[in-house]
Amino acid sequence: MGVFCAALILRLIPVLLARSLGIGLDDMFQYDMLARSLAAGNGFRWYASADLELLKPYVDFDLTTVDYDPARGVETSFRAPLYPAFLSLIYLLVGSGANRFFAARLAQAFLGAALAPLTYLVAKKISPENERAAKISAWFVAAYPILLAYPLGLGTENPFFLLLLASFFFLLKAAQVHTYTGTQVDTYTGTQVDTYTGTQVDRYTGRQAHTYTGTQVHTYTGRQADSETSRQVDARFKTTELPNYKTTQLHRFHLSSFLLAGFLLGLTALTRSVILPFAGLAVLWVWFALKQKRGALLAALALALTVAPWIVRTSLLHHKLTGIETSMGYNLYLGYYPQGNGSFVFGPSLDLLPILDDAERDQVGTQKAIEFLRAQPERFVPLAVNRLGFFFGLEKRVLMYFYGNNIVGFIPFPFLLALFLVMLLPFVIVSLSAALGASLLRWNPPTVLLALLFFAYLLPHVFILAEDRFHLALVPFFAVLASLFWTGGWESLAARWRESRAGKIAVALALLAALLLLLNWGLELSRDADKIFQLLGPNGNFSNYPY
Structure with missing residues (x-):
């Protein structure tokens, strides 16, 4: 409860300071349109005439391919429905006036704060014996800088x-x-007998002692545990009915x-x-x-x-x-755009927006992406490598956009540099530590599930479109892994190395991953050095960087 309250207070501070802040990005505008339409009972629609007028200076929409209703807009499938539905519930409560953004941000502050205690619970499932690591991971997520600001955005x-x-x-x-x-087999821990009955070996924790008792003598039966063979189990206790269940x-x-x-x-x-x-x-x-x-x-x-x-x-x-x-076709179009680099590119991002028929836009975007690849097939692998780097990129994009467009005003250099480091260093620390902490895990069902998450979430971004903000969904999991390293220290890595051949491979892969992360960030800072120097300069708040 304490970590939730602390996380909530930290998220409420920027929300309260930005009480009158509007919205500025096209994604936010689209979610707001959809939410207002749902709240008004018009269904999942956007670009009613009033909204269309606001965007006419930037986009020339084609209304001929859709059944357009000026009052209600056009039905859409471009966006997933749950977030607009969430916003619409808030709009129903507070109305669709200017204060709706503040109300949405308040609600989102509670959602963000809930990440901290939930991270603790996940950490306890992954490493049940390490209470300290679970608490550290929760507090890290509670105070993670970029997550404190995310409730400000409609996303x-x-x-x-x-x-x-x-x-x-x-x-x-x-x-x-x-x-x-x-059951006779515990699939969660990998032991041969149910851990509730007090078996001798818990392969999930890697300890010889039973995790409930902390000793090699089982306190339920008084019998000594055999950590190698797991043969001595009190049959009477196993057959006894489980208490209170x-x-x-x-x-x-x-x-x-x-x-x-x-x-x-x-x-x-x-x-x-x-x-x-x-x-x-x-x-x-x-x-x-x-x-x-x-x-x-x-x-x-x-x-x-x-x-x-x-x-x-x-x-x-x-x-x-x-x-x-x-939205797949739209993302593929941007991801394989000839002058693009595999990430979001402003300018081409407007090319397909005039098409209001979502199915047509999706088809056109997909066809164009295929044409781009056929014309330059040699770009496929370099673009995938680029996207992998963008996914694990430094979290500087938000700061460069909001400060570079004078949204927060001028900040003196010492404070701006400090803010820049505060925004960037937490991800550097947690991702490097997570790479090392991952080598301490044992190969069991929870570890397999974690590996599947990283693989399945990363893969679409590598082959479609990637930005640094996409890795934020994994930050709580990084924090869980990092806390294992923070609590165990280098001694735990040394012990893992000495343990077995598998341990040596795990530690070697962890060190390789850490080196690749450092290389990626070095290349990124070198590539964006001119923009960073301009941002930190005397007129950096007028850099006008696109998002």
Whole structure:
């Protein structure tokens, strides 16, 4: 509770200071349009005539390809629905006046603050014996600078970060519940006997002693544990009915955990569909890693039922099978634009906006991206490498945009430099430490799930479009891994190295990852040196950098 209150206070400070702040980015404007339309009962529509007039100086919209209603706008499938729906609930409560942005930011401050205690809970599932590491990771997320400012923006990141972390937590919780169902094999820890019964070896923690007792003598039975063979188990205790639980109640709770995990994955996908590859892999993880076929089917069913209504809606809108959102073609167009670098590029980002038919825009963007690749196939690999670098890039973009466009006014050089370092260094520290901390994990179902998340979330960005802000969804997970290194220190790495050949490989890969991160940031600072010097100069607040 304390970490939540601290995180909330830290997020409320910028919200209160920016009480009268409007919105400036096109993404925010689009989410606001959709939310106002939903709150007014007009459905998922945007670009009504009043909004269209505001954008006419910048975009020449083509109204001939859609059934345009000047009063209500045009139906859209370009954006995922959950975040606009969240905003619309706030607008219903406070109205659509100028104070709606402040109300939304207040609500988002609570969402952001909830990340801290949830990070603690995830850390406890990944490393149950390391209470100190769990607390450190929670406090790190509570005070992470860029996350303090995110409630100011109208963006999907605000619910997405929380829903992703909650989905991951309940997947781990569903796995752990499996240890209390009377099964002979504990798939969560990898031991041969249920850990609740007091077995001798916990391969998940790597300790020879039972984690409940902290000794090699089991306090339930008084028998000495055999950490090598795991043969001495008190059969009488195993067959005794578990206290305060009924088998049927445990079974129902076990199954409901998988349903809840699937439901949360569905909500996460309805916020940003980029998480769908991980959702699919998570279901397979339940099936194969946990060996829970019924749990996998329940999670998949909950996921499918959550996203299906919206997929039906978008498919009916476009008269063909359509996904949750139709932004893929737009992102591919930007990601493979001939003069682009694999990241967001202002200018080309306006090319497809005049097309109000989302299906047509998606098709045109995809076709253009294919044409770009066919014309220059040799760019595919370099662009993927670029995007990998952008994904793990330094978090300077927000500062360069807001300060460079004089939104916050002039800041004297010493304070600006200090702010610059405060914004950049936390990610440097946590990502380097996370790389080292990852080598301390044991290969078990929670570690496998974490690896699947990193792989499935990173891969679409590497091959489509990447920005440094996309890695923020992983910061709580980085904090969990980093805290393992912070609490164990270099001694823990040395012990892991001496432990086995696998330990040597893990530590070597961790050091390699850290070196690659340093190389990436060095290249980035070299590439953007002129912009950074201009930003830190006497007229840096008039640099007018595009977002």
